Amino acid sequence: MEKVTRLASEKEVVIFSKSSCCLCHSVKVLFQQLLVKPKVYEIDLDPEGREMEKALVSLGCSTPVPAVFIGGIFVGSTNQVMSLHLSGTLTQLIQPYKLA
Secondary structure (H helix, E strand, O other): HHHHHHHOOOOOOOEEOOOOOOHHHHHHHHHHHHOOOOOOEEEEEEEEEEHHHHHHHHHOOOOOOOOOEEEOOEEEEEHHHHHHHHHHHHHHHHHHHOOO
16 A cells, blocks of 8 residues: 555656556546656556555555546546546646646
């Protein structure tokens, strides 16, 4: 749990992902299109990936990946991120972190 919370707050936008997950890919592409370069942690490639997955679920992730953190705060998984995007709220949340 400590590793996940530490990693989630090390950069403005953090995505915990799995390299073979198509929903994770979609979320990563969305942030790229919104001109944000998130820090991505592929938990399936991390030796502590199983523990990280359990920690993400205990933080409230309905599915372990993708798990998106903005400003160190858990925003949600695919459904929550897409809902925020459609409502325009995601753009407001990431505004300070957009690339120039």
